[in-house]
């Protein structure tokens with residue numbers, strides 16, 4: 001069995017603001033302090049540990065698989081907040097979602113410039 005991702009670090013100008021931005025979108029509780037991190041546990045046992053960083057933040061890409069109902073909730077909060085969103089990863093298809101692989105998908109940027117993707121169907125490769 002392949003190894004399961006347990007946690008990863010996400011650099012942020014403000015760790016709680018960054019973690020809270022995602023937590024609120026996906027309907028999760030307030031991130032918890034853990035050492036120097038603002039920790040956001042996700043389904044599947046993986047935790048995102050937001051860490052305050054100085055200097056330039058290298059944008060990461062984080063993709064989240066959600067149910068159709070969860071997508072409705074996430075996308076509703078995106079539009080309610082009037083956040084810019086895109087159908088594609090290169091800011092293509094502004095204010096549109098995609099229907100790749102028979103599902104729905106959308107890209108947004110968090111306050112630190114990380115690219116967040118929400119999909120209802122995982123990528124089909126090969």
Ligand SMILES: [Fe+2]
Nearest residue numbers: 061063089117
């Ligand atoms: Fe992706």
